[in-house]
Structures are given as C-alpha cells and as structure tokens.
Amino acid sequence: MLQFLFRRLIVAFLVAATVMTLAFILTRLSGDLAISIAGPNATAADIEAVRKAYGLDRPVLEQFFDWVGRAMTGDLGNSYFFQTRVSTLIAERMPVTLTLGLTGLSLALLISIPMGILAAVRENTNFDRAVQMIALIGQAMPSFWLGLLLMIVFGLSLGWLPISGTGSWEHFVMPGVVLAFSAVPALTRLTRAGMIQAMASDYIRTARAKGLSRASILLKHALRNAAIPVVAIAAVQLGFMLGGSIVIEQVFALHGVGFLAWESIAKNDFPVVQAVVLVLAVIYVALTMVSDLLNAVLDPRLRA
Amino acid sequence: MSALLEIERLEVGFGGRTSAVRGASLTVERGETHCLVGESGCGKSVTALAIMNLLARGGHRTAQRLTFQDEDLLKLDDRGMARLRGNAMAMIFQEPMTSLNPAYTIGSQMTEVMRRHKKVSQRVATDRAADLLGRVGITAPGLRLGQFPHQLSGGLRQRVMIAMALMCEPQLLIADEPTTALDVTVQAQILRLLAQLQRDLGLGLLLITHDLGIVARIAHRVSVMYAGEVVESAATAQLFADPKHPYTQGLLRCVPVPGKQRQDEPLGSIPGTVPRIGPGFEGCGFRDRCSFADATCAHTVPHQTAAPGHDYLCRLAP
Numbered sequence: 047m048l049q050f051l052f053r054r055l056i057v058a059f060l061v062a063a064t065v066m067t068l069a070f071i072l073t074r075l076s077g078d079l080a081i082s083i084a085g086p087n088a089t090a091a092d093i094e095a096v097r098k099a100y101g102l103d104r105p106v107l108e109q110f111f112d113w114v115g116r117a118m119t120g121d122l123g124n125s126y127f128f129q130t131r132v133s134t135l136i137a138e139r140m141p142v143t144l145t146l147g148l149t150g151l152s153l154a155l156l157i158s159i160p161m162g163i164l165a166a167v168r169e170n171t172n173f174d175r176a177v178q179m180i181a182l183i184g185q186a187m188p189s190f191w192l193g194l195l196l197m198i199v200f201g202l203s204l205g206w207l208p209i210s211g212t213g214s215w216e217h218f219v220m221p222g223v224v225l226a227f228s229a230v231p232a233l234t235r236l237t238r239a240g241m242i243q244a245m246a247s248d249y250i251r252t253a254r255a256k257g258l259s260r261a262s263i264l265l266k267h268a269l270r271n272a273a274i275p276v277v278a279i280a281a282v283q284l285g286f287m288l289g290g291s292i293v294i295e296q297v298f299a300l301h302g303v304g305f306l307a308w309e310s311i312a313k314n315d316f317p318v319v320q321a322v323v324l325v326l327a328v329i330y331v332a333l334t335m336v337s338d339l340l341n342a343v344l345d346p347r348l349r350a
Numbered sequence: 351m352s353a354l355l356e357i358e359r360l361e362v363g364f365g366g367r368t369s370a371v372r373g374a375s376l377t378v379e380r381g382e383t384h385c386l387v388g389e390s391g392c393g394k395s396v397t398a399l400a401i402m403n404l405l406a407r408g409g410h411r412t413a414q415r416l417t418f419q420d421e422d423l424l425k426l427d428d429r430g431m432a433r434l435r436g437n438a439m440a441m442i443f444q445e446p447m448t449s450l451n452p453a454y455t456i457g458s459q460m461t462e463v464m465r466r467h468k469k470v471s472q473r474v475a476t477d478r479a480a481d482l483l484g485r486v487g488i489t490a491p492g493l494r495l496g497q498f499p500h501q502l503s504g505g506l507r508q509r510v511m512i513a514m515a516l517m518c519e520p521q522l523l524i525a526d527e528p529t530t531a532l533d534v535t536v537q538a539q540i541l542r543l544l545a546q547l548q549r550d551l552g553l554g555l556l557l558i559t560h561d562l563g564i565v566a567r568i569a570h571r572v573s574v575m576y577a578g579e580v581v582e583s584a585a586t587a588q589l590f591a592d593p594k595h596p597y598t599q600g601l602l603r604c605v606p607v608p609g610k611q612r613q614d615e616p617l618g619s620i621p622g623t624v625p626r627i628g629p630g631f632e633g634c635g636f637r638d639r640c641s642f643a644d645a646t647c648a649h650t651v652p653h654q655t656a657a658p659g660h661d662y663l664c665r666l667a668p
Binding site: 247248249251252253254255256257258259260262267270271274344345346347 | 402404431432436437443449450451452466511514
C-alpha cells in the first residue's frame with residue numbers, strides 16, 4: 047500500500063511538472079506578450095518598457111525556471127491587471143468554485159445513485175430504458191446551452207431563481223444543476239451496471255438464501271460492491287467539475303476561479319492563466335489520488 | 351408425523367422453452383441424509399433452488415405438493431419464504447470462492463443472519479459464530495471473524511459457509527455439490543464434517559452430488575435424477591445392491607470398486623449426454639441412451655415399486 051502510494055505520488059509530481067511546462071509554453075505561443083500587454087496604441091518604446099518591467103527580455107529558459115522555482119515556494123507572481131498577488135487572487139475566488147463543484151457533485155450523486163439502483167432492479171423495463179435515454183441526452187447536451195435554457199425558464203419566465211451572481215445559496219442552484227447534469231450520465235450508468243453485476247453474483251444468492259430483507263440485500267450487500275467504482279469516479283468527476291466550471295461560471299457570472307481564468311485569458315494576464323492552470327491540475331491530480339485511496343478503503347481486497 | 355420436506359411432482363420451467371425439472375418427487379425425513387445424484391444438467395441444482403424459491407430470473411416452479419414441516423411453501427410469499435430461509439432451512443453452494451460478500455468480514459456476514467431471524471444481541475451472535483467456527487474445525491475463530499473472505503482459502507470459506515448455515519439451528523440443510531470446487535483432500539474433510547454435523551445436530555441433509563463414492567459413505571437414502579425426473583429412489587444399501595433403473599445401473603458401472611473389479615476390465619460409461627427437454631415431451635427421457643429401450647418407452651413410463659421404499663420409473667420388471 048505504501049509503495050503504491052509512493053508510485054502514485056511520483057506520477058502525480060510528473061503530471062504537475064508537465065502541466066507547468068505546457069502552461070508556460072502555451073501562454074508564450076499566443077504571441078509577443080509585451081505587445082499585447084502594452085495595448086494597441088502603444089509605441090515601440092512603451093513595448094520595450096513593458097518587456098523590461100515584466101522581465102520578458104530575459105532568455106525564455108531563464109523565465110521558465112524562475113517561474114517554476116517561485117511556484118515551488120508558493121509564489122505564483124503578480125497579476126498584471128489586478129496588480130495583486132496571483133495566490134491571493136486565486137484564494138479569493140476558490141470558495142465560489144469549490145461551492146459550485148461540491149454542489150454539482152452532491153446533486154449528481156443524489157440523482158444518479160437512486161436512479162442507477164432503480165434502473166438495475168427494473169432492468170429492461172420502460173423505467174430502465176427511460177433512465178438510459180436521460181443519460182444519453184445528458185451526455186449529448188452542452189452545459190452552456192442547458193444553462194441558458196434554465197436561465198430563460200426559471201430565471202426569466204418564472205422568475206424563481208437569480209440568473210447571475212453569488213449573493214445567496216439560490217445563486218448556486220441553477221449552475222449546480224447544470225454541472226450535475228454533466229456528471230449524472232456516467233455515474234448513473236456506472237451505478238446501474240455495478241448493481242446489475244452485483245445482483246447476479248453468488249454472494250447475493252447467499253444473502254437471499256440467508257433470508258435477508260430486500261433492503262439489506264440491495265443496499266447493504268449489492269450497493270456496497272457496486273459503489274466502489276462509482277465513488278472512485280465521483281472523485282475524478284469533481285476534478286472535471288472544478289476545471290470545467292470555467293464555462294458555467296461564465297454563463298452565470300459566478301466570480302470563481304473559472305471566471306478568473308476567462309478574464310485573464312482575455313486580458314493577457316498570463317501569470318494568472320499559468321497559475322490557474324497549475325492549481326486546477328494539482329487539484330485534479332490530488333483528486334485522482336483520493337479516488338485511489340477511496341477505492342482501497344472501500345475494497346478490502348486492495349487494502350492488504 | 352409427516353416428513354421434514356415433501357415434494358410431489360415438482361416442475362420447473364424457464365420461459366416456456368426448457369423444462370429443467372419434470373415432475374420430480376422427493377422426501378427428506380427428519381435427521382436423514384438424503385443424496386440427490388445424477389450427471390450435470392439433470393436438474394439437481396434447480397430442484398434445490400426451487401425448494402428455497404431462489405430460482406434465477408425467468409424460472410418458474412409448480413408442484414402438486416411442496417411442504418416443509420407441514421407448511422405449504424407454494425403458498426408463501428417472498429416475506430414468508432425469507433422468514434424460513436437461513437433460519438429453519440439453510441443452503442450452501444458449490445462455489446465457496448464467490449459465495450461470500452467480499453466487502454464484509456466473516457463475522458459480520460455470520461452474525462447478520464442470526465440477528466435477522468432471532469432476537470439476540472450482537473454479542474450473543476458473535477459468540478455463537480465463534481463457537482460454530484470452532485465446531486467446523488477452524489482454528490483461531492476470533493481472528494477469522496475479523497477477516498475478509500479473500501484472506502481465506504476455498505476450503506476455509508466452505509467451512510465458513512457451513513458454519514453460517516448452522517447459525518440459526520436449521521432443521522434442513524441443502525448442500526449443492528459443496529465439495530466440487532475443492533481439492534480432493536479438502537473434499538474428504540468437508541464431507542466428513544457434514545456427515546458428523548448431520549449426526550450430532552440431527553439435521554435433515556439434502557446433499558446434491560454426482561460422486562457416488564460420497565453417497566455410499568454418508569447417505570441414508572438416495573434419489574437418482576435424470577433429465578428432470580427422479581428415476582429411482584431407495585435406501586442406500588438397497589440401491590447399491592439392487593439398482594433397478596438402467597440409468598442407475600449405468601451410473602454404478604462408472605465407479606471403480608477396488609477388489610470387485612478385475613484390473614484389465616474397462617470402466618463403464620453411459621454413451622451420449624442428457625437431452626434438452628422442452629414442454630410436451632413424452633415418455634422416458636433416458637430412452638435414447640438406454641440399451642433396453644423399445645417402442646413403448648416413447649409413450650408410457652410406469653412407476654414401479656421393487657420393495658418397500660424402493661421406487662423406480664421404468665417399464666422393466668422388478
């Protein structure tokens with residue numbers, strides 16, 4: 047187990063290093079940063095001044111290792127636009143994104159686990175087919191479009207929910223639902239498949255031969271085994287949601303990390319862009335590790 | 351007092367296409383070891399699952415009579431059946447490796463069945479589980495209770511299954527080929543254990559097997575199944591001494607008996623395989639493989655009695 051964890055840590059580190067390199071290269075590939083920062087009306091002298099001020103005149107490798115070295119110590123540099131430390135900026139925005147991500151994941155689990163169980167219990171009935179159809183639609187529906195539809199119906203026509211901002215918990219309902227919708231198909235199918243497989247297994251026959259109640263057979267014996275992959279995937283899905291909230295935050299004007307990333311890309315605030323990419327990548331890698339750990343906790347065969 | 355388990359003309363079909371059991375009759379007395387023998391695919395396991403009402407999806411059972419301790423099992427709903435299962439009638443299976451839930455400890459799986467059927471505390475249930483583990487020959491029961499199935503060998507898991515089946519002091523234990531998946535040495539240990547527990551606890555034991563060696567050693571009574579029917583039933587000694595049905599005779603020829611058989615004499619075999627039989631099949635299911643078959647076998651199969659308690663299903667005279 048320790049060796050397994052150690053191996054995962056090395057992989058996680060390599061992934062983070064790769065992401066850092068890519069983020070750095072991609073921001074440089076978008077053009078001459080000094081020109082875009084200085085703006086369309088800048089003179090050649092202005093551009094030179096900007097180049098000097100931000101250290102863009104140094105060799106690229108020097109810039110890269112300087113950034114990596116500082117990032118290692120937690121110093122992500124300063125934002126060009128906001129004139130504050132990038133780490134402060136991200137820390138301010140993170141709660142919104144985390145709230146959104148956790149809301150989305152909780153909703154997704156609350157919907158998909160019962161739906162998956164019911165579909166498995168009623169395999170090949172109309173209910174099962176309806177669930178599969180919903181899953182298919184959910185997978186095909188772009189989240190920004192669903193977001194806009196919800197805004198039109200619940201925000202504008204019915205006026206039940208606010209359509210933008212982060213003032214109250216009500217502001218998180220629609221974005222949370224939209225985010226959940228993207229995770230529901232995979233989680234539902236996984237639950238359904240896991241339950242069907244578990245219900246056909248020998249240990250369920252044993253449980254029935256023991257005269258256990260239907261609830262105990264379904265929820266204690268079958269779901270416990272079917273849930274192992276679901277929980278593991280849910281952790282990874284949370285990573286997707288945190289990264290993927292960039293679209294949703296934009297649609298609902300939630301000022302989270304995703305919104306920050308979008309703003310910074312538009313303004314060529316590349317220290318922020320690099321940092322957001324790095325932070326989200328680290329979170330994603332960490333969640334993948336959490337997923338492995340949860341697997342080991344839930345499956346005693348992996349614990350040895 | 352009537353028998354522990356009485357089955358008359360049990361029929362089990364799967365979706366109207368195949369008839370797995372066709373009018374099988376069987377009686378298990380209290381405290382009796384009754385062996386159900388026959389080759390693979392003749393309906394032994396399906397019969398056992400039908401008794402417990404544990405048939406797979408699509409399986410459907412009917413019978414003229416299916417009673418356990420004078421209670422009509424055909425009239426019981428799911429709840430009523432669940433009340434009996436694991437309690438008064440218990441079952442162990444052929445696959446010890448996969449029959450225990452991998453996610454729970456041995457102790458948790460053993461105690462839950464007792465907590466379900468008897469009003470006892472967790473403590474009492476745990477003590478009983480430890481006691482039974484010792485009884486089925488598992489050393490360090492306290493340690494085993496905290497372990498997961500994957501930490502135990504196949505033989506140990508089957509012992510756990512047996513101990514778990516005994517938690518609520520059942521009257522009837524159905525064992526569906528409990529040793530088939532195990533090593534030969536372990537097979538012998540498990541059988542000896544079953545035979546001993548049967549004697550000590552006065553269990554009615556319905557043991558399904560295709561191993562006639564086992565039957566000769568531990569059965570009081572034997573029923574031979576073929577193509578969904580019980581073709582012959584007799585006390586063990588009687589059946590071995592004077593088999594009446596050609597299929598039983600064929601089965602017995604397939605078993606080497608040291609001393610009785612000459613070294614160079616080839617071991618017997620029955621040509622062909624068990625036919626797949628659909629609804630509406632008439633006559634004797636064995637006729638295509640039987641050397642005594644004639645035209646009448648395609649229509650009627652008389653039920654005959656060779657001696658008191660020795661019945662068979664064949665036109666041949668006793």
